[in-house]
Amino acid sequence: KAGVTQTPRYLIKTRGQQVTLSCSPISGHRSVSWYQQTPGQGLQFLFEYFSETQRNKGNFPGRFSGRQFSNSRSEMNVSTLELGDSALYLCASSSLTEYLSTDTQYFGPGTRLTVL
Amino acid sequence: AQSVAQPEDQVNVAEGNPLTVKCTYSVSGNPYLFWYVQYPNRGLQFLLKYITGDNLVKGSYGFEAEFNKSQTSFHLKKPSALVSDSALYFCAVSAILTGGGNKLTFGTGTQLKVEL
Numbered sequence: 001k002a003g004v005t006q007t008p009r010y011l012i013k014t015r016g017q018q019v020t021l022s023c024s025p026i027s028g029h030r031s032v033s034w035y036q037q038t039p040g041q042g043l044q045f046l047f048e049y050f051s052e053t054q055r056n057k058g059n060f061p062g063r064f065s066g067r068q069f070s071n072s073r074s075e076m077n078v079s080t081l082e083l084g085d086s087a088l089y090l091c092a093s094s095s096l097t098e099y100l101s102t103d104t105q106y107f108g109p110g111t112r113l114t115v116l
Numbered sequence: 117a118q119s120v121a122q123p124e125d126q127v128n129v130a131e132g133n134p135l136t137v138k139c140t141y142s143v144s145g146n147p148y149l150f151w152y153v154q155y156p157n158r159g160l161q162f163l164l165k166y167i168t169g170d171n172l173v174k175g176s177y178g179f180e181a182e183f184n185k186s187q188t189s190f191h192l193k194k195p196s197a198l199v200s201d202s203a204l205y206f207c208a209v210s211a212i213l214t215g216g217g218n219k220l221t222f223g224t225g226t227q228l229k230v231e232l
Contacts, residue, residue, distance in 0.1 A: 004159070031217055043206065043222040048213075056213045090159055092220075102148050102167045102210065105220060107159040 001026055004093050004108035012114045018079040021111045025072050025093030032074040033105060034066060037088040046089075049074055078113075086115045118143040118209045122223035129197045129230055137192040137226045139207030148210040149190040150220065151181055153203045160206065166190060177201075197230045204228075 005024045013019050025032050034046040045058040049068035066076040072093075078085055092105035119142045129135045141147055148167055152160040164175025171183045181192045190207060204227050208220040 006159075033217075033219065035220075042224050043220075045219040045221070048217050048219060050217055055217045056219060058219070092160075102165075103218070104150070104162055104165060106162060107152070109157075109159045112157075 001028075004091055004106055006089075006091050006108040006111050008111060009109065010112045010114075012116065013081050014116050015081055015083060017081050018077060019081060019113060020075055020077045021089055021091075021113075023074045023076075023091030023093075023108060025074070025091075026095075026106055029093035029095050029106075030072055031094045031103075032068055032072065033092045033094075034074070034076050035090045035092065036060075037090060037110070038086070043090075046076065081115045083115050086113060088112050118147075118211045118221050120207050120209050120221055120223040122205075122207055122226045124226050125224075126227040126229065129228070131199050131230050131232050132196050135194050135197040135201070135228065135230070137205050137207075137228060139190045139192065139223060140188050141190060141207070141209050142188065143209055143211065145211075147183075147185075147188075147190075148218075149181075149183065150208040150210065151175065151179070151190075151192050152206045152208060152222075154206065154225075155203045163192070197228075199230050199232060202228055202230045 031050045033048040047057045052068045063079045068074045088110045090110045092107045094103040094105045121140045150165045151163040166183045174180045207223040210218045
């Protein structure tokens, strides 16, 4: 099976702009999660989608949003970019059923966002 | 709330020697524990997980991890290190979320350097 794919791999934006990142999960996986990785804060959970519904959200401002499509592909959007949004954004998919917390999350290569 | 600690920012080991990367955790309820590895400019790669059962878990690329409930530890081990094992290693704990699904809480990572 093909792994998790993320596009684009690299992005450069300026403050105040908005950005959309895309994630295609492993075929058959219905759960998609997003994480932000920075040198200062490490890996932090952004949100998780299952069957087109956001089930959980981490402690991030409302400028961070996302959605999931019927084919399980997901996008995340960051509006009004700030310098501190520069990070590696990682998408992960799992074949999670509604209640299990033991399923493995498989990560994509990430999108490196630089905000100038 | 769950948390993971990786007490060593960096571990240096000579090729051919055994390696250990330490991880301790704090959770309420059953711990579901994971190890991931990250190579430069790459996403996270799943190595192994502990859900229940045998305290010694075997994973990919010759890695294994030992779960110790009394010490709340989940140390990653390999009998004979390779230079190609040099990478950033993350320990993570999974928790059920109120909305269903799970999220991973990661440690700060340990940089493993294997030298000739």
